[in-house]
Amino acid sequence: MPLFINRDQIVAHQVHLLEHKLRNKEERILELETENAILHLRLAECAGRLRREHEGDKKAEDHHQLQRKIFQTSLVKLHTQVQAVKQVLSEVFAVYVSSASELEEQSKQLLQKVKQASSHLNDPNGEELLNLQARVAALERSLEEERERCRGEKQKRKEIHNALVELRGNIRVHCRVRPVLHFDHLQTSTCGSGSASTEPVIHAISDDTVSVTCLKTGMPVQQKMFEFERVHGPEDSQEVIFKEVKCLLTSLLDGYNVCIMAYGQTGSGKTHTMMGSQSLKAKSGMLQESQEGIIPKAAAELFRLISEKPAESHTVELSVMEVYNNEVYDLLARDEQGNAVGQRRDVVTTSSGASQVPNLTYEPVCNTSEIMQILSGVLKLRAQCPTLIHADSSRSHLVVSLTISTKSPDALALAHSLQRAKKDMKSSTCKQWWSPRCRRANPPSRHSADELTVSPASSPCSSPALSPCPSPRNSISVIPFRTKLQLVDLAGSECVGMTGLSGAALWEVSCINRSLSALSDVLGALAEQRPHVPYRNSKLTHLLQDTIGGDSKLLVMLCVSPTHRFITESLQSLAFGTRARQVQKERLQRKTNTHKVI
Numbered sequence: 001m002p003l004f005i006n007r008d009q010i011v012a013h014q015v016h017l018l019e020h021k022l023r024n025k026e027e028r029i030l031e032l033e034t035e036n037a038i039l040h041l042r043l044a045e046c047a048g049r050l051r052r053e054h055e056g057d058k059k060a061e062d063h064h065q066l067q068r069k070i071f072q073t074s075l076v077k078l079h080t081q082v083q084a085v086k087q088v089l090s091e092v093f094a095v096y097v098s099s100a101s102e103l104e105e106q107s108k109q110l111l112q113k114v115k116q117a118s119s120h121l122n123d124p125n126g127e128e129l130l131n132l133q134a135r136v137a138a139l140e141r142s143l144e145e146e147r148e149r150c151r152g153e154k155q156k157r158k159e160i161h162n163a164l165v166e167l168r169g170n171i172r173v174h175c176r177v178r179p180v181l182h183f184d185h186l187q188t189s190t191c192g193s194g195s196a197s198t199e200p201v202i203h204a205i206s207d208d209t210v211s212v213t214c215l216k217t218g219m220p221v222q223q224k225m226f227e228f229e230r231v232h233g234p235e236d237s238q239e240v241i242f243k244e245v246k247c248l249l250t251s252l253l254d255g256y257n258v259c260i261m262a263y264g265q266t267g268s269g270k271t272h273t274m275m276g277s278q279s280l281k282a283k284s285g286m287l288q289e290s291q292e293g294i295i296p297k298a299a300a301e302l303f304r305l306i307s308e309k310p311a312e313s314h315t316v317e318l319s320v321m322e323v324y325n326n327e328v329y330d331l332l333a334r335d336e337q338g339n340a341v342g343q344r345r346d347v348v349t350t351s352s353g354a355s356q357v358p359n360l361t362y363e364p365v366c367n368t369s370e371i372m373q374i375l376s377g378v379l380k381l382r383a384q385c386p387t388l389i390h391a392d393s394s395r396s397h398l399v400v401s402l403t404i405s406t407k408s409p410d411a412l413a414l415a416h417s418l419q420r421a422k423k424d425m426k427s428s429t430c431k432q433w434w435s436p437r438c439r440r441a442n443p444p445s446r447h448s449a450d451e452l453t454v455s456p457a458s459s460p461c462s463s464p465a466l467s468p469c470p471s472p473r474n475s476i477s478v479i480p481f482r483t484k485l486q487l488v489d490l491a492g493s494e495c496v497g498m499t500g501l502s503g504a505a506l507w508e509v510s511c512i513n514r515s516l517s518a519l520s521d522v523l524g525a526l527a528e529q530r531p532h533v534p535y536r537n538s539k540l541t542h543l544l545q546d547t548i549g550g551d552s553k554l555l556v557m558l559c560v561s562p563t564h565r566f567i568t569e570s571l572q573s574l575a576f577g578t579r580a581r582q583v584q585k586e587r588l589q590r591k592t593n594t595h596k597v598i
């Protein structure tokens, strides 16, 4: 290793060291400069933040100032309002105070009066009070007397009403005089003379009397009076007419067969009374309720009454028949395509003496609109012919039949009691059951003892005409019972010449007149208690056999035109009604005689 280091080497070494130091210093300077830059940046950041904070503070200060201003304004406003409310309150309080003192004054006065009055009452010698007490006692006595009299009168009225209902019996005749209508003024060669023919000569002069003024040239004026159970004038609405008929529907549900028929010449208002008028113009669609006739109203009442009974205890079936040229047609029958076609049917008498139409179509119905819809469909099939009197003249008798089948406990109870009654009667206590007249109406039954066999419209002891359905033999507890409501719009009862018809139409009228006279004969036979009632003389009477006579309820609604033009026809209708009523008169006389004997 060399011991001597030359000078250059030492210098170089020192330079190298100095350079190294310098480089370190420079690096340090660089570091410090970087640090300095970072600090500058931080400073700038802090300064910015400080500025922003300062600005935020300023904004907050401004906002605060604004809020303070708003608050001060609101405060001023509220203060004004509070002042106003205070003012009002003080006024109200003033009024309250004055009213309270007034009321206090008044109550003091009233109290004073009450005290005075009570001291009067407590004073037994107060003359005024004694008078008052006496008057009150007298009034109470007379009130009690009046009450007593009223009770007596009510009782009497009830007794008379019941007696009347009983005496009114099973055939009632009502009469409806229609208003004068436009076609009454049309002149026909066959009508009465000149202007007199349109003069109203038939008047409802009271609830039960109709008067007819008979004017004949060269003869003194004659006044004829006819009395019926009820007479309606031209002003009576459909509602009024139905009101008098309504009670029959209660009888129907009580187990009696019911028939309501309209009788009268053509154009006298039969269809208007039974169906309602709009149906004539448009046979589809429903009528206005006020314009509805007896058929829709009766159906509605029937369903109303049924709705009061236990649910599903009653079922209703509709059948519609037409008697045309002495033949019965089933208007609900349908052909293979399902179109409604009137099909001819027979009428037979069953072994129990009831009339029956084999193969008749029955439609189950649940409400009035169903019935009216079916009717409006089938009525188009009804035979009609325009006459000189009006364009929609019906040439057939229409029979709308509602059959009610009941399984109600009421009916069953009734059936049991009827059965018992029948057994009693059989065992000789009621020998008249087997009298010729009764035997006609009540032939011995083919049914077993378990079944109810009382035939419709036939019981001699006023029992309801419940009839068992023609169902298989069952015990009494399961047989439903049937009653019938027949609503009949008869064909016109006019004279042949009056309607200006000939040929086939003349045959129609002749059939109509023959069936109506058969109807009159049936009523006559019943009135005279003839052993034979000629039900089978016409299809009409045969068909209606169950609802005419016996215990069935028949209501004949005579429809009459008011004018002189139709006086002959009207007199004929009134005579028919009088004859029908005769049945009741005879019955009434019999009852009265029986009472006398007793």
Ligand SMILES: Nc1ncnc2c1ncn2[C@@H]1O[C@H](COP(=O)(O)OP(=O)(O)OP(=O)(O)O)[C@@H](O)[C@H]1O
Residues within 6 Å of the ligand: 177, 178, 179, 181, 234, 264, 265, 266, 267, 268, 269, 270, 271, 272, 273, 277, 280, 390, 392, 393, 394, 395, 490, 491, 492, 493, 559
């Ligand atoms: N009480 C009445 N009020 C208003 N219009 C009535 C009244 N009665 C009948 N009419 C009208 O008279 C016309 C004839 O009445 P409706 O058809 O009822 O007679 P009808 O006796 O049935 O005749 P037909 O036997 O020929 O069928 C109809 O236009 C009907 O609207």
